Amino acid sequence: MRELTYYVAVTVDGYIAGPRGEFDRFLAEGDHMAPIWASYAGTAPTDLAAAAGLSVADGPFDTVLMGWNTYAVALPEHPDPYRHLRQIVFTRGHEAPAGADGVEFTDRDPVEVVRELKAEEGKGIWLCGGGALASAVRGEIDRLALKRNPMLFGDGIPLFAAGDYAPADFRPTAVTPFDSGVVLEEYVRA
Template sequence: MMRELTYYVAVSIDGYIAGPNGEFDRFLVEGDHMVGIVEKYRGTAPTVLAEKFGFPIDGGPFDTVLMGWNTYAVGLPDLPDPYRHLRQIVFTRGHDAPEGSDGVEFTDRDPVEVVRELKAEEGKGIWLCGGGSLAAVLRDEIDRLALKRNPVHFGDGIPLFEGRGYAPADFRPTAITPYESGVVLAEYVRS
């Protein structure tokens, strides 16, 4: 069986994964949704934070995480190797590897080609962490969506899928889990 690519990301109710300047601090990081989501998607917290707060990192659905440069750069300079418990691949065309990022693979290769190679390998799932531009490039390769829909409205910013024109795709829901915090975990699989 081929590995699957899951786009697992927080999103506002109006479809943005970050504000106009990359802000994501309005997403809820406390509330009843945290326990269920952290358990189901073990290993998706940066290693240092997981260790600090006791989040589980073993036994999760992913062994590889993909990021665009802007998503990766959010943690710099403090977290140059953010998910050291996973294989980390950052897609970039114009940035050099920062100091301390020995556990991160940086590539300027075609993301579609890389994902197809990863899917053919043995292993667990592949997590697309962000961002919107990379998701748009990989949209035909995405097998699952796991959207942490937050009860916030950005009005503008980085959309879930940024640009690339009209390209319809059908996904069917596999689970919709509402929490008292207002966060809804909406999970879909490609039809």
């Protein structure tokens, strides 16, 4: 069975974006980049990876899930951001923009979609963001891979949106600190 991994950059205080959705403060250079890419190849948009000379082949995922706000960050310039992956965007009120031919848009229950994807053959499923989608599928998340950045946002989009749900236990499988200050924390559902 395929696994769902929530792989995302996050601040020390638990935010995946600032109050206005900004994420440009996350460290995009440093000694953490190459080792993390070696483990999570293919997790950059196709054009960005090509511009950086990074191969998107042989990564752990063949499918990426996003909420509309995460997807819309690259619009209108990049309506098909992860062309090397199957892309599914969860939205209830937005239409597919022009040029988004390789992107599936759905208003279906995210849990049902994730369960169907897990039953299919293939590589892992990457939950790219955001916090509301992560909360909706929290019971289906098998692994967490958190690129903990050495900064505080104080407010913004949390790793998981607030909600009334039961606690879930994860156990660490690896914690890798880098000189840049980034710490890659990897967990598996207990």
